[in-house]
Amino acid sequence: MAFLFRSWRSFQRLYNLRSSLRSSTRRNLSGVSSKTEDVSGYHLRDVPSFMRAVVFWEPKKPLSIEEFHLPRPKAGEVLIKTKACGVCHSDLHVMNGDLPFASPCVVGHEITGEVVDHGAHTDVAVVKRFPVGSRVVGAFIMPCGNCGFCVKGQEDLCEAFFAYNRAKGTLYDGETRLFLRSNGKPVYMYSMGGLAEYCVVPANALATLPNSLPYTESAILGCAVFTAYGAMKHAADVRAGDAIAVIGIGGIGSSCLQIARAFGASEIIAVDVQDDKLENAKKLGATHTINAMKEDVVDKIKEITGGMGVDIAVEALGKPKTFLQTTQSVKDGGKAVMIGLAPSGAVGEVDITRLVRRQIKIIGSYGARARQDLPKLVKLAETGIFSLEDAISRKCKFDEAAAAYDDLNNGKIVGRAVVEIM
Numbered sequence: 001m002a003f004l005f006r007s008w009r010s011f012q013r014l015y016n017l018r019s020s021l022r023s024s025t026r027r028n029l030s031g032v033s034s035k036t037e038d039v040s041g042y043h044l045r046d047v048p049s050f051m052r053a054v055v056f057w058e059p060k061k062p063l064s065i066e067e068f069h070l071p072r073p074k075a076g077e078v079l080i081k082t083k084a085c086g087v088c089h090s091d092l093h094v095m096n097g098d099l100p101f102a103s104p105c106v107v108g109h110e111i112t113g114e115v116v117d118h119g120a121h122t123d124v125a126v127v128k129r130f131p132v133g134s135r136v137v138g139a140f141i142m143p144c145g146n147c148g149f150c151v152k153g154q155e156d157l158c159e160a161f162f163a164y165n166r167a168k169g170t171l172y173d174g175e176t177r178l179f180l181r182s183n184g185k186p187v188y189m190y191s192m193g194g195l196a197e198y199c200v201v202p203a204n205a206l207a208t209l210p211n212s213l214p215y216t217e218s219a220i221l222g223c224a225v226f227t228a229y230g231a232m233k234h235a236a237d238v239r240a241g242d243a244i245a246v247i248g249i250g251g252i253g254s255s256c257l258q259i260a261r262a263f264g265a266s267e268i269i270a271v272d273v274q275d276d277k278l279e280n281a282k283k284l285g286a287t288h289t290i291n292a293m294k295e296d297v298v299d300k301i302k303e304i305t306g307g308m309g310v311d312i313a314v315e316a317l318g319k320p321k322t323f324l325q326t327t328q329s330v331k332d333g334g335k336a337v338m339i340g341l342a343p344s345g346a347v348g349e350v351d352i353t354r355l356v357r358r359q360i361k362i363i364g365s366y367g368a369r370a371r372q373d374l375p376k377l378v379k380l381a382e383t384g385i386f387s388l389e390d391a392i393s394r395k396c397k398f399d400e401a402a403a404a405y406d407d408l409n410n411g412k413i414v415g416r417a418v419v420e421i422m
Contacts (some may be wrong), residue, residue, distance in 0.1 A: 010374070042072040042380055044117055047081075050181045053106045053132060053196030053327060054401050059097030063107070063402040068187070071177040073119035073200045078130055080113035080138065081269040083215035087396075087404045087417040088223050090140075090341060094190060095405065098140035098343035102169035105188035106194030109140040110222035112215045116198065126203045135209040137378065139370040140191045140223045142205035154206075155369040156230055164214050165191060172204065195401055196321055197421060207374040213381055215393055217388035218415050219301075220251065220350050223367075223375050225386060230261060230368030235337045236312045237271055240264030243308075246328050247271040247292075248316035248340060249281050251416035256314050256339075256389060261285030262385050269298055269304060271325075280414050283390055292325075301329045309334060315339045323348030332358040339365050391415055 043049050047070065055066045058258050073079045085108040093099040094107065118127050130136060144160035145152045160172045169188025170176050178187040179202040192199045196291045209218055232238045244265045246256045249272040261284070269288045270281035278289040292301045302309055305386050307330035318340030327336045327350050338348075354360060368374070380386040393415035396404050404417045 005244045009073045015070070022264045029221070033359060041366075042070055044070070044079075046249050047116060047198075051197035052398070053178065053187075053193065055187060056091075056095055056107050056190075057104045058061045059095065063095070063405065065399070065401075066187075067181040068196070069179050069181055069184075071196075071198055071200045073117060073122075073177070073181075074173065075119045075121040075127065076123065076203055077177075077200050078115055078122075078136075078169070078203050079117040079119075080111065080192075080199050081112045081116050081138065081263070082111050082194060082196055082199050084112050084219040084421060085419050086110035086219045086223055087401070087408055087419060089252075089408065090223070091190065092405060092409055093341050093343070096409070097171075097391070099341065100344060101166075101186040101190065105169050106193030106196055107189050107190045107354060108193065109191035109220050110224065110226070111138045111192065111194035111199060112136065112209055112219045112222075112246075113138070113199070122203070130203060130208070131207060134349060135211065135215070136201075136206045137218055137221050137374065138192060138199075138201045139205045139207075139226050139368070139374050140228075142191060143368060143370050144200045144202070145371075147206045149206075153369065153372065154415060156234070156365075156367050165189065171200070195398075195419060195421075197398075204391045205374075206372045207370070207378055209305040209378065210382055213378070215422065216235065216418050216420050217392050218381065219418050220255070220376075220388065220391055221374065221381060223253045224251040224391065224416050225259075225377050226368045226370075226374065227252045227366070228259045229373055230341045231242040231314060231365040232256060233373070234258045234368065235339075235363045235365035236265040236314070236335050238312060238342050241266045243267040243269075243305050243309045243331075245269040245326075246286075247297070247314065247322050247326055247329075248315065249274075249277045252339060253314070253316035254281060254284050254315065254415050255386075257284040257286050258386050258391070262380060267310070268306065268406070269310065271299055271301075271413060274411065274414075277414050280393075284387075296409075297325045305331070311335070312337060314339060318342035318346070320346060320348050324350070327351070327355075327360060327362060330360060331395070333360075335361045335363060337363050337365055392418055394418070395420055400419055 097376035147159035270286035394417040
């Protein structure tokens with residue numbers, strides 16, 4: 001009995017010590033404690049022990065490139081050598097202070113890369129599906145696979161993703177994988193923190209990238225195309241012959257045009273305020289274009305559709321004015337799909353009586369479903385149904401990432417820019 005008692009007391013001390021260490025790490029992330037973490041012991045053969053990543057420090061401040069310890073994956077996670085990362089407006093919303101997010105953080109959330117390592121205790125099926133050296137693409141919504149929504153197949157509503165990554169800038173144990181090389185302090189993660197030479201991604205957010213598809217252009221599959229597909233497939237449920245209007249022809253809006261064409265839409269109307277974007281939209285499937293600075297958007301859409309309005313209108317800007325235009329542009333029984341992020345607290349107006357009497361449907365859509373949809377998007381690109389080359393308007397080097405975001409913020413990027421990190 002005395003031996004058992006001593007063993008139990010030893011177990012309790014070990015358990016309490018482990019709990020204390022975990023609690024210390026969580027306090028560190030929440031900002032209560034400034035204690036650093038020693039992650040310098042993680043080494044892989046033929047892989048450097050540190051890397052570079054692009055860091056956002058606070059709104060309106062310039063991005064900087066900092067050195068980090070090599071991020072260590074945990075169970076169910078994969079370490080990726082990042083090859084390319086897209087430049088997205090969602091990052092800008094954080095940088096401009098429109099949407100609150102933990103900082104400092106590494107931005108970038110649509111990536112391609114090569115598998116380098118798997119976290120300890122990762123399921124053998126994951127290791128077989130994504131062996132070391134395999135080519136992958138990552139989705140920005142990284143489903144946990146276990147919550148109520150994921151189990152029902154609604155991975156775009158994953159509880160863990162919104163509770164941890166979007167709310168706290170961590171992965172699903174409540175901890176980041178990013179620590180500065182200079183002092184060991186933690187830095188948060190916007191999705192996987194893709195503007196880095198290496199990143200950790202939950203395996204559920206990955207799909208195999210075939211050799212036939214290039215790393216650089218394929219990066220946009222993880223957000224621009226992923227978001228467009230989720231809107232057109234799940235929210236809008238586009239059918240062949242539908243008339244569709246897309247308001248806001250940036251990276252995601254232009255992807256909506258290609259997806260609408262792939263689904264067999266009869267009329268595809270592109271709306272923007274820049275003629276160069278509208279000209280490019282014609283290559284992506286637009287049958288009509290409207291410059292909102294020169295024409296009344298709602299009147300012109302109804303003129304094109306014989307006075308009826310479109311079956312589906314997509315808002316890809318996140319502005320109250322375009323929200324209203326979207327709801328007014330749909331026909332009776334039509335769907336207004338909102339995918340543009342707006343500053344916190346922004347409110348859109350709607351004609352309530354028309355909404356009720358004419359059965360107008362207003363639907364929000366944040367993205368697609370990684371395990372179901374990402375392999376399908378890879379196939380669309382591989383067969384050429386979705387043209388990655390036409391969607392990309394600029395490629396830049398890692399050191400040029402900050403300038404690319406500045407140009408995006410100033411409307412100088414027509415389609416999608418991609419940072420090459422190889």
